[in-house]
Amino acid sequence: MASKFYQTSMLKFDCFSDALWESLCFEGKSLLTKVRRVRPTEDEKFLEKHSSNKTHHLIGKFMVSVGLLHRSDVLVGPFTLHKMVGDRTVFEISSTVDYYRDTSMRSIQSLAKTRLLHKMGFKIVCIPTRQWEQCGN
Numbered sequence: 427m428a429s430k431f432y433q434t435s436m437l438k439f440d441c442f443s444d445a446l447w448e449s450l451c452f453e454g455k456s457l458l459t460k461v462r463r464v465r466p467t468e469d470e471k472f473l474e475k476h477s478s479n480k481t482h483h484l485i486g487k488f489m490v491s492v493g494l495l496h497r498s499d500v501l502v503g504p505f506t507l508h509k510m511v512g513d514r515t516v517f518e519i520s521s522t523v524d525y526y527r528d529t530s531m532r533s534i535q536s537l538a539k540t541r542l543l544h545k546m547g548f549k550i551v552c553i554p555t556r557q558w559e560q561c562g563n
Contacts, residue, residue, distance in 0.1 A: 502543070
């Protein structure tokens with residue numbers, strides 16, 4: 427749990443100016459530099475405990491049917507990426523938890539995750555479940 431905090435902190439520092447980085451003490455820079463080494467991995471135990479919802483499965487089946495090979499529930503630093511194609515393309519399936527209640531406005535947590543992943547070099551494609559469900563079968 428602590429490593430997620432440090433990784434998230436490092437990613438947030440990447441989004442700010444160089445002046446903020448320069449204002450950190452040597453120990454702070456050293457610690458954040460160590461946790462910066464984030465590699466995409468799949469953790470089988472995590473996949474067993476956290477099964478994706480029905481929409482995630484349907485989107486995954488659709489991606490396979492059109493020949494788009496992907497990995498599901500990929501861990502990258504403190505984040506779990508819903509669908510990952512290649513090394514840097516991420517399909518994020520946004521559900522009701524990614525929006526403020528009774529609005530179509532994305533939450534600050536969802537926007538921050540997207541921004542941090544973009545700063546890490548990922549291309550993010552957001553798929554709102556509301557729109558996907560309107561497509562039917």
